[in-house]
Amino acid sequence: SAVISQKPSRDICQRGTSLTIQCQVDSQVTMMFWYRQQPGQSLTLIATANQGSEATYESGFVIDKFPISRPNLTFSTLTVSNMSPEDSSIYLCSVAKAGHTDTQYFGPGTRLTVL
Amino acid sequence: QKEVEQNSGPLSVPEGAIASLNCTYSDRVSQSFFWYRQYSGKSPELIMSIYSNGDKEDGRFTAQLNKASQYVSLLIRDSQPSDSATYLCAVNITPTGANSKLTFGKGITLSVRP
Numbered sequence A: 001s002a003v004i005s006q007k008p009s010r011d012i013c014q015r016g017t018s019l020t021i022q023c024q025v026d027s028q029v030t031m032m033f034w035y036r037q038q039p040g041q042s043l044t045l046i047a048t049a050n051q052g053s054e055a056t057y058e059s060g061f062v063i064d065k066f067p068i069s070r071p072n073l074t075f076s077t078l079t080v081s082n083m084s085p086e087d088s089s090i091y092l093c094s095v096a097k098a099g100h101t102d103t104q105y106f107g108p109g110t111r112l113t114v115l
Numbered sequence B: 001q002k003e004v005e006q007n008s009g010p011l012s013v014p015e016g017a018i019a020s021l022n023c024t025y026s027d028r029v030s031q032s033f034f035w036y037r038q039y040s041g042k043s044p045e046l047i048m049s050i051y052s053n054g055d056k057e058d059g060r061f062t063a064q065l066n067k068a069s070q071y072v073s074l075l076i077r078d079s080q081p082s083d084s085a086t087y088l089c090a091v092n093i094t095p096t097g098a099n100s101k102l103t104f105g106k107g108i109t110l111s112v113r114p
Helices: none
Strands: A004-007 A010-013 A019-025 A031-037 A043-049 A068-072 A075-080 A089-097 A100-106 A110-114 B004-006 B011-014 B019-025 B033-038 B045-050 B054-058 B061-066 B071-076 B085-092 B102-104 B108-113
Touching: A004 A089, A019 A031, A019 A089, A019 A110, A031 A075, A031 A100, A043 A068, A043 A075, A043 B102, A075 A089, A100 B033, A100 B045, B004 B085, B011 B019, B019 B033, B019 B085, B019 B108, B033 B061, B045 B054, B045 B061, B045 B071, B071 B085
Parallel strands: A010 A110, B011 B108
Antiparallel strands: A004 A019, A019 A075, A031 A043, A031 A089, A068 A075, A089 A100, A089 A110, B004 B019, B019 B071, B033 B045, B033 B085, B054 B061, B061 B071, B085 B102, B085 B108
């Protein structure tokens, strides 16, 4: 596994603003992912963060709304842009290591509330 | 749409009983299967993975996979109140040439009553 941290752990934001969430891993990982978990729901994959190139977004998610960076093998950011109350959710990053890229480990999550 | 389905819950069992959690998936080419446990207010924690047909045991947990029936289950023996959580089934459904990724079921909430 890996030790994964996320910042911030929670935040309350105003409508129309943006928030950048950081995900830091204690060792190099092959893959990093960003998920959303809305209240009482399961996990929905937003995108795969690719090191050195643009993220791969899932259907229903676009780069303008959720820009993602991954400058190296241990760090990624997700920005939630122009927020609305519907963006209130838990945002989770997960990682997978080389040789076991199908096995994902999750960070502690960021609880976002948009007023 | 490739789907992962879990029994609607919640599931309540008495302490010491066997809890049986079930999951079906729609994509026949899926190759790897996972069970995550998520305590309220926490992030998912990987508890079991299984790749081959049959049973895989780890302590009180047993994962069972039947690819012909597209069915994966998790048995928890000697259930404890600390097992009370939401259990998420996840399946690796990866299109050819694409990056590996998981699809999650909606989860089932288990309550173990003392």
